Amino acid sequence: MDIQNNENISACNRIHLAFVTDEIYSMPTAVAITSLKENCNPESNYTIHIIANEISEFSRSKFKECECSNIKIDILDKKLDKRFYNIYKKDNDLHVSESALLKMQLSDFLDDIDKVLYIDGDVIIQKDLKELYETDLGNYYAAVVKDLISVRNINHLRKIGIKSKYYFNSGVMLLNLKKFREDDLSAKLIDYRLNGKNHFVDQDAFNAVFNENVIYISLKYNYLNKFHDWLDADGLSAFYREPIPKSKKKALKNAVIVHLGTHEKPWRYNMGSLTKFYIKYYEKSPYQEFQLILDEFVDPAIYLDNIIKISKYESMKLRDILEKLQWHRKKYKSLTKEISLLKEKINVDSKALYEDYIRLELEFDKVNSELISKNKQLNSIKKSYAYKIGKAIMWLPKKIKKFIFG
Numbered sequence: 034m035d036i037q038n039n040e041n042i043s044a045c046n047r048i049h050l051a052f053v054t055d056e057i058y059s060m061p062t063a064v065a066i067t068s069l070k071e072n073c074n075p076e077s078n079y080t081i082h083i084i085a086n087e088i089s090e091f092s093r094s095k096f097k098e099c100e101c102s103n104i105k106i107d108i109l110d111k112k113l114d115k116r117f118y119n120i121y122k123k124d125n126d127l128h129v130s131e132s133a134l135l136k137m138q139l140s141d142f143l144d145d146i147d148k149v150l151y152i153d154g155d156v157i158i159q160k161d162l163k164e165l166y167e168t169d170l171g172n173y174y175a176a177v178v179k180d181l182i183s184v185r186n187i188n189h190l191r192k193i194g195i196k197s198k199y200y201f202n203s204g205v206m207l208l209n210l211k212k213f214r215e216d217d218l219s220a221k222l223i224d225y226r227l228n229g230k231n232h233f234v235d236q237d238a239f240n241a242v243f244n245e246n247v248i249y250i251s252l253k254y255n256y257l258n259k260f261h262d263w264l265d266a267d268g269l270s271a272f273y274r275e276p277i278p279k280s281k282k283k284a285l286k287n288a289v290i291v292h293l294g295t296h297e298k299p300w301r302y303n304m305g306s307l308t309k310f311y312i313k314y315y316e317k318s319p320y321q322e323f324q325l326i327l328d329e330f331v332d333p334a335i336y337l338d339n340i341i342k343i344s345k346y347e348s349m350k351l352r353d354i355l356e357k358l359q360w361h362r363k364k365y366k367s368l369t370k371e372i373s374l375l376k377e378k379i380n381v382d383s384k385a386l387y388e389d390y391i392r393l394e395l396e397f398d399k400v401n402s403e404l405i406s407k408n409k410q411l412n413s414i415k416k417s418y419a420y421k422i423g424k425a426i427m428w429l430p431k432k433i434k435k436f437i438f439g
Contacts, residue, residue, distance in 0.1 A: 048077055048166045049149045051139055053084040055132040059092035060320050061300060062154035064311070066099045066106075067318040074161040079104045082143055084111050086132040098319035109142055111135055116227060133235045136203070137222040140213035147211040153204035155293040157314060165254055165289065170209040174218065175239075176248040177201035178255035181263055184272060193230040193237050197245045203236040204292050205255040218242060251275055256288035258307060259295050285310070303327040371400050 050069075054062045066081060073079065083096055085108050093108060100106050113132060135142075136151055143149055150166050152158075168176045180202040182189055190200055213219060225231075225238040252260070252273045260269060261281035269277040278284045285291055293299060299311040308327065315325065 046078060048079045048163060049082065049143070049146050050079060050162070051082045051084060051136070051143065051149045051151045052154055053086070053132055053135045053151075054088065054092075054154050055086040056088050056092060058132070058154045059088055059095065060318075061298075063092075063095050063099060063320060064300070064315050064318045065152065065154055065156045065158060066096070066104070068156075068314045069158040069162070070099060070101060070104055071314065071317060072159050072161065073103070074163065075103055077103060077161050077163045079162075080107055081105065082107045082109060082149070084109050084135050084139070084142055086111060086113055086135060095319040111138070111142060114223070131234060134226065136235060137226070137238065138219050139208060140210040140219055143210060144214075147209070149208050149210055151206045151208055152290065153292065153294065155298065156204070157291045157293070157311065158289070159286075159291065160289045162289070165207060165250070168207055168248065168250065170207065170212075170248065172209075172212060172246075173248050174209055174212055174216075174243045174246045176207040176250045177203075177243075178205060178252055179249055179273065180236075181260065181272070185263060189232065193232065193241065195237075195240050195244075197240065199249065200240055201243075201247060201249070202255055202257070202292070202294070203233075203239045204294050205290055206239070207250075252277065253287060253289045255290055255292050256284060257292045257294050258285065260284070282306075300325055301328060303329055 052062050052065070062083070069079070069081075081099075081104060083106065085093070087110075096106050096108060113135060133153075139149060139151060148166075148170065150162060165176075170176060178201060179199045183198070183200045190197070221242045222235075222238050225241050226235065229238065229241055231237045252269070252275065261284060264272070266277050266279040266284075278287060293307075293311070297304060299308040300315065302308070312325065315321065
């Protein structure tokens with residue numbers, strides 16, 4: 034049965050999912066959808082709403098390839114509010130895209146539905162989502178999974194003024210869009226992000242605005258791949274108030290949604306078993322014809338776990354500081370190359386059609402602005418107290434030093 038041609042499927046039997054993506058996250062999002070396609074119950078009918086921030090026609094076509102008899106793809110082109118341009122995590126950790134802020138407006142974009150399951154693009158879905166979707170939200174704003182920040186960094190809650198006992202992860206949220214509209218939550222979320230105390234791109238705003246008006250659900254619906262590294266099984270069981278497997282491997286296997294929400298991504302680095310796990314779905318995705326190019330992964334847990342105090346409220350591991358520096362250096366090089374190519378193109382095409390010339394000039398200005406921004410961030414990291422102290426106290430083998438510092 035093709036759901037695109039069937040008008041008789043009751044709205045109450047349809048599961049609505051939402052992903053937010055830009056061009057960078059299009060591939061991981063398509064892989065996430067592929068994992069759902071592989072593991073969902075064929076009797077469950079899904080509409081996947083992709084909130085797309087300036088994606089290419091190529092990416093659009095790849096998403097459409099994910100459609101099948103019980104999965105419909107709905108692509109909604111939405112642009113980020115200009116006020117949110119260049120908003121990143123407070124520590125300039127850029128593994129979360131600014132496009133994530135579009136999730137604040139889902140009730141506006143999906144104005145004909147009352148409930149949606151929002152999921153970040155860096156996940157693998159291992160089971161059907163009907164049971165989660167049918168959670169009764171009542172008058173609560175959302176069903177969410179508690180984040181270990183609640184116990185690992187309680188100062189974070191105090192710093193941004195959150196009074197709730199628990200902090201939740203915004204990567205998987207079953208959202209009550211009806212209550213969103215009734216209580217004008219989109220406007221409140223945007224206002225908090227612009228004027229409140231934020232460290233994360235969107236997560237602090239959701240926690241501050243939702244406050245305790247949420248239902249806490251099982252860890253299995255948003256299992257971050259680092260949970261067992263951050264806390265042992267007994268600690269996890271006590272915090273989540275449910276039995277958690279002792280083995281990380283078993284916990285990953287039992288998870289409904291595995292969230293690859295940390296800095297290191299298995300489609301960027303060769304991370305052993307985790308990358309093999311990811312590639313299993315990548316090779317079934319619309320991108321299977323393109324071979325992943327993976328950087329060698331040096332396990333920072335072995336060499337770079339020194340905790341460096343940054344401020345009164347926050348500490349970072351040296352590994353995070355060094356990875357951030359490496360990311361900025363790579364980005365700086367790629368932007369420099371991009372600007373060089375654009376300059377050549379503008380010189381060659383300067384006598385071309387006026388519209389094309391203006392487009393190239395605008396593209397050049399945008400890339401040049403980003404290059405200036407990245408250069409400032411790069412210098413800021415290199416001058417930071419945390420980086421200098423960390424570099425001074427941490428001896429690294431020559432091979433690893435070369436890998437990290439170039």
